[in-house]
Amino acid sequence: MPSLLDPIRIGAIEAKNRIFMAPLTRGRGTREHVPTPIMAEYYAQRAGAGLILTEATGITQEGLGWPFAPGIWSDAQVDAWRPIVKAVHDKGGKIVCQIWHMGRMVHPDFLGGAKPVSSSATTAPDQAHTYSGKKPYGEARALELAEIPRLLADYERATANALAAGFDGVQIHAANGYLIDEFLRDGTNHRTDQYGGSIENRVRLLREVTEVVAKVAGPERTGVRLSPNGAIQGCNDSNPEPLFVAAAQALADIGIAFLEMREPGPDGTFGKADHPPIAPAMRRVFRNPMILNADYDGISGQKVLDAGEADAIAFGRTYIANPDLVERIAKGAPLNKDNAATWYSQGPEGYIDYPTLGEARAA
Numbered sequence: 001m002p003s004l005l006d007p008i009r010i011g012a013i014e015a016k017n018r019i020f021m022a023p024l025t026r027g028r029g030t031r032e033h034v035p036t037p038i039m040a041e042y043y044a045q046r047a048g049a050g051l052i053l054t055e056a057t058g059i060t061q062e063g064l065g066w067p068f069a070p071g072i073w074s075d076a077q078v079d080a081w082r083p084i085v086k087a088v089h090d091k092g093g094k095i096v097c098q099i100w101h102m103g104r105m106v107h108p109d110f111l112g113g114a115k116p117v118s119s120s121a122t123t124a125p126d127q128a129h130t131y132s133g134k135k136p137y138g139e140a141r142a143l144e145l146a147e148i149p150r151l152l153a154d155y156e157r158a159t160a161n162a163l164a165a166g167f168d169g170v171q172i173h174a175a176n177g178y179l180i181d182e183f184l185r186d187g188t189n190h191r192t193d194q195y196g197g198s199i200e201n202r203v204r205l206l207r208e209v210t211e212v213v214a215k216v217a218g219p220e221r222t223g224v225r226l227s228p229n230g231a232i233q234g235c236n237d238s239n240p241e242p243l244f245v246a247a248a249q250a251l252a253d254i255g256i257a258f259l260e261m262r263e264p265g266p267d268g269t270f271g272k273a274d275h276p277p278i279a280p281a282m283r284r285v286f287r288n289p290m291i292l293n294a295d296y297d298g299i300s301g302q303k304v305l306d307a308g309e310a311d312a313i314a315f316g317r318t319y320i321a322n323p324d325l326v327e328r329i330a331k332g333a334p335l336n337k338d339n340a341a342t343w344y345s346q347g348p349e350g351y352i353d354y355p356t357l358g359e360a361r362a363a
Helices: 036-043 075-092 144-164 180-184 199-216 240-254 279-284 298-306 317-322 323-332 356-360
Strands: 008-010 013-014 017-021 095-100 127-130 134-135 172-175 222-226 256-263 290-293 314-315
Touching: 008 075, 008 279, 017 036, 017 323, 036 075, 075 095, 075 144, 144 199, 172 199, 180 240, 180 323, 199 222, 222 240, 240 279, 256 279, 279 290, 298 314, 314 317, 323 356
Parallel strands: 017 314, 095 172, 172 222, 222 256, 256 290, 290 314
Antiparallel strands: 008 013, 127 134
């Protein structure tokens, strides 16, 4: 069986190892959602990953409700992403842009007071991060049928912009209770039209978005993220296995390059499952590379590869604190611990100042 350190071909992308960097929202953009120069250093530090999946990146202001998170809908954003992508490429890395519509998780503050859109008129639990502190979420409105072509065009433009910025591909964020996930799961999708009710109907938006993205980027440069096995941000499904197997089949039919799955265990440290992993059933229909993500370290990740349950592992919080994670896993070296207080802060602390092994020894 392959090692985490072995190369792998992901569609058109030659990844030098199977240690991928998971998408990680870090909040280092501007209030206008333009990437900043410090992000080039951050991603370049982590270019040893076989593939970097960027932080979630908004396709429109309608779909972006996270303070200081980057977007990819404007020329200014594209221009600011270019040197970041180049910095990764100059270090021999590969990087894809994760494109994001947050659906009902966008607070009205980001929309001039307007309601966010979702599959149905529902309200997310808990509170949103806004520029003026945490606030309860507002009720979403159901996306109208007449608006779906416009939404698909937003994804199409974001994909073209990502390629114009130099990214090696795109990943569609269809997980974690955001817009596409809100359409997939019956806990949030109460529609009675062709996008609601049956599994086939609830998968429809995911399929249509993926078809549009793959038409622009090519399926060989298109990936998708899903999170099937538990409630997240108030989004869940009453019978997730047939739903997500159908989703995997739809993605397989389109021929996308990879599927990344976030599936925590029942005792997960960042979300807990209420259902056994569905990835094994999905893997029976989705035969292209599958990447698993949730609470893995080098040892447990290698066990998954040895068992044939995945082709690569995406590491999240460990990549926040260990820019040289590949070297540390290869040497069995200890890992830095991440500082949660700086996950979403705006400065260099907890962002570009975690020491590498060499720096730790020198100190």
